[in-house]
Amino acid sequence: MSDTTISRAATPKASFSLGRLLLEGRAFFALIAIIAVFSFLSPNYLTVGNFLIMASHVAIYGILAIGMLLVILNGGIDLSVGSILALSGVMAGAMMQGIELQALGIILYPPVWAVVVLTCVLGALVGAVNGVLIAWFKVPAFVATLGVMYVARGVALLLTNGLTYNNLSGSADLGNTGFDWLGFNRLGGVPISVLVLAGIAVLAGLMLSRSAFGRWLYASGGNERAADLSGVPVRRVKITVYTLSGMLSAVAGLVLSSQLTSAGPTAGTTYELTAIAAVVIGGAALTGGRGTVRGTMLGAFVIGFLSDGLVIIGVSSYWQTVFTGAVIVLAVLMNSIQYGSRARKG
């Protein structure tokens, strides 16, 4: 996975101690430890088949987490991703079931590609609303996205009357089959959703490490005033990250409803928190300016592999919640040790 070396480049050279290594690569070692422990506890854990299934579960969180990473790098937070995911799923579901235009007395059945494009556009628009509220109207990110979280969820419930769209496979006569492709098909044995995640991660990694936009994002997250005075279009950067986060939420919504072949308005509740957790476990600083796609991916896999592992060895789901919480606190603790020590050195 392509990645940026922002934090690494800043590390002094003579610090190649084991403790340092463990601290810097903590998400990676945590993942190794999780895989090792569960492989020992269950013979079914360490199989290619299981890994691919777990990876397809991770895909949803992973895609959300990449969007969240962009927002967090900017020094913000996006609480609306779970709701945008649900709204997008519901909109996709509605389009698959046919859009009735009463005035014309016809029902439109858009082809699947159009459904996908329109859903992504919808997600991007909702994200852009977040961005404009935050960048232009100076609404704190927490509040703006909290509001949009409620609105999007409410609209999703209104659209469906609280019901779920089932049977999204379309029909051959209408020419809109293939919606389940995203969630069920495989290319070379790998689930499409995992490939989508990998593709998005590579693109995001390239964007962060190689593009001017990536540099703008790190700079405005690290010190917005300094970035502004250096000619970085900080408002545009802000709106863009929330738009991208919204769009990625829509992608995650499509993948999820395709995996389930149904779209419900209550899907994705609290997913925003899982996404934030993945970003934090991946070593990003909630204050902005620090974090990598690689770390976030590791964070998403740590959470996904941990909770699936607990299911496989038959631990109650209540315990899963406890474990996930503990991992998050531990991760933040390590972040403060890492960044704290650096700040003191400086």
Added chain:
Amino acid sequence: MTDIPNAKPDLGEVVLAARNVAKSYGQIHALKGVNFDIHRGQVTTLFGENGAGKSTLMKILSGVIQPTAGQIILDGAAVAFDNSTDARNRGISIIHQELSLAPNLSVRDNIFMGREIMGPGGVDFAEEERQTRKLMEGLEEDIDPLTPVEELRLGQQQIVEIARALSVDSRILIMDEPTSALSATEVEVLFKVIRDLKSKGVSIVYISHHLEEALQITDHAVVLRDGTMTAYAPRAEIDLEWIVRNMVGENYDLGSPPGGYGFGNVALSLRDVTVPDPKGADFNVVDRFSLDVRAGEVVCIYGLMGAGRTELLETVAGRLRASTGEVVLEGLEISHLTIAERIARGLALVPEDRQRDGLVQTMSVGQNLSLASIAAFTKGLFTQKKAEQALIEDSIRKVTVKTSGGGAAIGSLSGGNQQKVVIGKMLATNPRVIMLDEPSRGIDIGAKAEVFKLLAERAKQGLAVIYSTSEVGECLSIAHRIIVMHKGRISAEFDSTVSKEKIMAASGESVAA
């Protein structure tokens, strides 16, 4: 160290002494064994460049940090302070260089923060208010105890900080740059307070970059260089030249304005620029300001804090909006352009506060240097590593940043080198006009001289320079033309042959509130 002071009979009793005090942070030795004495009822001033170890020493004396070696002797007995509260309880308090006030709380609450006066029914606010009023009277400052600190100007906030230290009734008072935001009148009052404290037997440790000012008040001078004490003498035996010589190790002259070339066309022209108060108050911080700067010319804008210099420069750079007036860059009206567009057309600002506005702390030295010229090394979608590296190395060489390389953390640099990074970042955009807002604040005289040399060289090549400062000496060493700004307007204009006194008089220094 060989400079252990000879005890002279007239020096008074030694209350606090440092003996071979050393402090190391890993490989970095901030203090390498320092000896000096603080006498009862007298002022001891510490002189030294940035990074000489002054602040480290003060933090040790006030218990904020502990020394790695050596002893602190209080009233003849060795002591070790656990923390600053411990030191305060033993009668040592400190006025920090950075303001440590809670802006949302009132003056009264800030002064008594952490040591509230308790009455039978909780905090005795009336008594706190009375004492605050008394402190303010002593400092001849008309500040209501119930005003929130955020509504005070910076100088008044510094007064509050001073009042807080005074309210403790300490025997030893450490003042780290107490006057940096004060007007001349306020400095006078502070000095009166200091003399008053001296007569009550309070010992003062004073730190200031403002050498002349410190000489007025001090009884003893201690000079630090690179963590070592280089000199120690009573006031009667020293002068300014002695201090500077001991600070930098040689005679240092900031030079005179670059000469021997003619100016080009008008590069930047300001016409009646008026800027309303950015905080929404009902007055103009810049009032119908007009100025022409030619290519190759260095114009100094001198003024006190709050004269509107920062707002003027930020308006020209595009961060603030002018309500009326024109900003014309090489014949093109640029008032409607964004900051990025102005930079692209050759207008650069080095902001006043490098930590807040200049540097991105989470990025490396190199990434900070290249931040304003990303477009120059971006082809298509991606940045070009090689081109960026070349730009970074070129900048590091040109502005002589002392760093282990472009990958070093920005926090690892000294204040002067950080400032050079900010200047280097803006020079890398190849500007035609560069504006520097108090670029010498908090940097040592050596770094200052290097910055001046750099600006002089670029001016000779045709760069128009606007240099904003509150130090008269700087104006005279760098500028071809000196504009004095007072309350948002030009109050006088001089050429470089003017005397310091004339400039200061025009700034309203003598009548400043």
